[in-house]
Each structure stands twice: as C-alpha cells, then as structure tokens.
C-alpha cells in the first residue's frame with residue numbers, strides 16, 4: 001500500500017464505524033518531514049523525480065508537459 005492510496009480503503013469500510021476508527025488509529029501513514037515521501041507533485045501526486053527549483057514542485061513528467069507554457073525553451077529549438 002502506498003501513502004497515496006490509503007483513502008481507498010476508507011471508502012470500502014465507511015459503513016463500519018469501528019473499523020474506520022481502528023484503521024485511522026493504526027494504518028494511516030505518518031506525515032513525512034523530509035525525504036521523497038515529504039514531497040509530492042502538485043499536478044499528479046507522484047513522489048519520484050521531483051523538481052523543487054524555482055518553486056515548481058512538479059515531477060519531471062509533468063514538467064515536460066507544462067515547461068513550454070511556463071516559458072522554458074530548449075536551447076537551439078527556437079520556434
């Protein structure tokens with residue numbers, strides 16, 4: 001189970017109140033202060049390959065898609 005998917009289980013057990021209480025007590029992943037798990041892509045929620053430079057806070061895949069709109073240009077690819 002990844003940290004992003006624990007909410008799916010809550011949807012499955014929402015009608016069993018005691019189970020929800022126990023699940024929240026024992027199974028919700030703790031908030032990370034540092035490391036890969038602390039930073040999430042603001043666009044898709046991915047954890048890996050995170051770009052923090054210029055306060056972008058997106059993963060490399062999202063950066064590739066939105067870079068042109070943000071004003072980034074590839075060197076030697078003038079359009």
Ligand SMILES: [Zn+2]
Pocket residue numbers: 041042043044045046058059060061062063
């Ligand atoms: Zn992303």
